Amino acid sequence: MNSPIEHPLVRAHFDAVSRLTAPLPAERRRELLADLREHVEVSLADQDPADEAAVRRVLDQLGSPRQIADAALAEDGLTRPEPEDRRRTTLTLLFAVLPFPLLLVPAIGAPLALAAAVIAATRVARSRVWTRRQKTQATLLLLAPVLTAPLAAGVFAVASTHGLTATNLLAACAVGFSPALVAAALLSRSASRQRDAAATA
Structure with missing residues (x-):
């Protein structure tokens, strides 16, 4: 050293x-x-x-x-935000990962999954836990399925000899909604670090 x-x-x-x-x-x-x-x-x-x-x-x-x-x-005329209630943060992260089990709901799974992602993005925007940059990044990832899910479905349809089957559609949705999992992981790690800093500082 x-x-x-x-x-x-x-x-x-x-x-x-x-x-x-x-x-x-x-x-x-x-x-x-x-x-x-x-x-x-x-x-x-x-x-x-x-x-x-x-x-x-x-x-x-x-x-x-x-x-x-x-x-x-x-x-700079600013104050240090205190970490918000752990239960509130946990609920936000729950909405971020909820799209995946919702995708298994027949017929209405994809709309429900998208609704959960929108709720998660809204909660992130209102939270005191994350910085503006983190909020922007997470919101883009949470709402990415609007584009990634249809693109994944198109790729699966072209790649499959049987077109877009129910199995392929489910797989495409899972791939398309994967950015929401990335957002949840990043947000969870950031919230944990902030709590550790507040506890040890």
């Missing part, structure tokens, strides 16, 4: 600051983290990068990730 920035304690500290300052504009957050890195590098320039006690002293001087984030957000 040649640089103090590579120390696990420093990386964990900066990762927490980055998560807690998500409401800041991206450039402002990059500047903040660059300033913190420079401070750590200068403070530990003459120290052994593996000296955990010295690293802890410098990080204590900086303040906890929560203190750093709150000060930075206050300068």
